[in-house]
Amino acid sequence: MPRRVIAYDREMRWAPDARGRLERAAFELFSERGFEAITIPEITARAGLTTRTYFRYFADKREVIFWGNEVPEAAASLIAAAPSDLDPVEVIRLVLHDIATSQFDGHREQTAAWRRIINANNSLRDRDARKRADLVRAARAAFIERGEPALHATVLAELGVLVFQVALEEWVAEQEPRPMAGTIDDVMTLLTVDAQVGS
Amino acid sequence: MPRRVIAYDREMRWAPDARGRLERAAFELFSERGFEAITIPEITARAGLTTRTYFRYFADKREVIFWGNEVPEAAASLIAAAPSDLDPVEVIRLVLHDIATSQFDGHREQTAAWRRIINANNSLRDRDARKRADLVRAARAAFIERGEPALHATVLAELGVLVFQVALEEWVAEQEPRPMAGTIDDVMTLLTVDAQVGS
Numbered sequence: 001m002p003r004r005v006i007a008y009d010r011e012m013r014w015a016p017d018a019r020g021r022l023e024r025a026a027f028e029l030f031s032e033r034g035f036e037a038i039t040i041p042e043i044t045a046r047a048g049l050t051t052r053t054y055f056r057y058f059a060d061k062r063e064v065i066f067w068g069n070e071v072p073e074a075a076a077s078l079i080a081a082a083p084s085d086l087d088p089v090e091v092i093r094l095v096l097h098d099i100a101t102s103q104f105d106g107h108r109e110q111t112a113a114w115r116r117i118i119n120a121n122n123s124l125r126d127r128d129a130r131k132r133a134d135l136v137r138a139a140r141a142a143f144i145e146r147g148e149p150a151l152h153a154t155v156l157a158e159l160g161v162l163v164f165q166v167a168l169e170e171w172v173a174e175q176e177p178r179p180m181a182g183t184i185d186d187v188m189t190l191l192t193v194d195a196q197v198g199s
Numbered sequence: 200m201p202r203r204v205i206a207y208d209r210e211m212r213w214a215p216d217a218r219g220r221l222e223r224a225a226f227e228l229f230s231e232r233g234f235e236a237i238t239i240p241e242i243t244a245r246a247g248l249t250t251r252t253y254f255r256y257f258a259d260k261r262e263v264i265f266w267g268n269e270v271p272e273a274a275a276s277l278i279a280a281a282p283s284d285l286d287p288v289e290v291i292r293l294v295l296h297d298i299a300t301s302q303f304d305g306h307r308e309q310t311a312a313w314r315r316i317i318n319a320n321n322s323l324r325d326r327d328a329r330k331r332a333d334l335v336r337a338a339r340a341a342f343i344e345r346g347e348p349a350l351h352a353t354v355l356a357e358l359g360v361l362v363f364q365v366a367l368e369e370w371v372a373e374q375e376p377r378p379m380a381g382t383i384d385d386v387m388t389l390l391t392v393d394a395q396v397g398s
Contacts, residue, residue: 129328
């Protein structure tokens with residue numbers, strides 16, 4: 001899935017776009033034969049690079065999928081940058097729309113393929129779930145910075161990530177492709193109706 | 200953390216409460232010296248059992264912490280058993296109160312210690328996050344059984360697990376011990392206020 005907010009690679013002097021080549025090679029091989037069947041030497045061979053180069057970028061076979069903290073960092077920056085008088089739930093909507101537009105729209109098929117690879121393997125589901133937990137932490141810290149009390153910040157962060165994750169899985173599965181912001185709004189509407197506790 | 204809804208152990212003929220002894224030994228050792236420093240032979244030595252017995256119960260060192268599907272199974276059963284005309288969010292409250300009372304009240308210190316062990320290690324955080332994802336799946340299936348549309352069921356399941364997870368971390372950290380249902384209600388109230396989108 002697309003994860004770069006700022007296109008920047010300090011390693012570029014070693015091998016032009018080595019990281020991107022490794023990622024694309026891994027994506028092709030995992031799509032063809034599944035994550036478990038593939039070895040790191042197969043990935044590096046496909047990318048025309050060495051195993052040593054692979055380990056310069058990624059600690060293990062999973063990390064070629066999960067590298068980068070762009071989404072947590074982008075989410076935290078966007079929460080911080082939202083107008084200070086905006087209702088927190090509208091902050092969530094604004095941030096998710098921005099991430100959807102900048103990171104996901106136009107990459108639906110590739111995102112769907114990555115989700116299939118991840119959801120088929122328990123070790124990748126573990127790692128993906130931790131990535132989600134890291135996103136919650138980053139968003140929580142940003143809501144605290146905005147002056148929300150701790151527990152409130154936790155709930156807002158969890159809520160935002162919940163909407164993002166549910167909308168992502170829904171969006172890649174929808175029959176008719178559309179901008180991801182539409183799916184985000186649908187999930188937020190459902191949530192609003194459900195959360196009217198006791199109404 | 201306490202995870203047994205029904206006290207039942209089909210392996211008891213081999214070693215009386217072997218699983219419980221291994222779990223208690225692991226808990227003591229992880230608390231004393233951290234998860235990473237401990238080996239499986241140290242756990243089995245403390246429990247007075249063999250490594251072979253350990254692997255009869257647990258696939259690896261992590262699983263002594265994460266064995267059992269009691270919480271997902273209990274949650275699914277309780278969702279199914281809730282009155283059919285009950286508002287879905289009140290179903291969530293009913294189920295979480297029941298789990299809090301039967302599984303957590305009276306075990307706050309032990310639950311807090313398990314949470315500290317888990318939160319200190321990335322591999323355990325991964326596995327814990329997957330356990331959360333499994334709970335979402337079980338709850339989602341139960342809401343679909345109740346007749347909720349698929350996306351609605353996903354949102355309800357995610358919402359319920361969100362409340363449970365946030366309330367659990369909050370409850371073990373509270374200055375004054377109290378029944379976990381009180382913390383659950385506080386989180387649900389916050390969520391209700393937050394989710395009044397655009398109000």
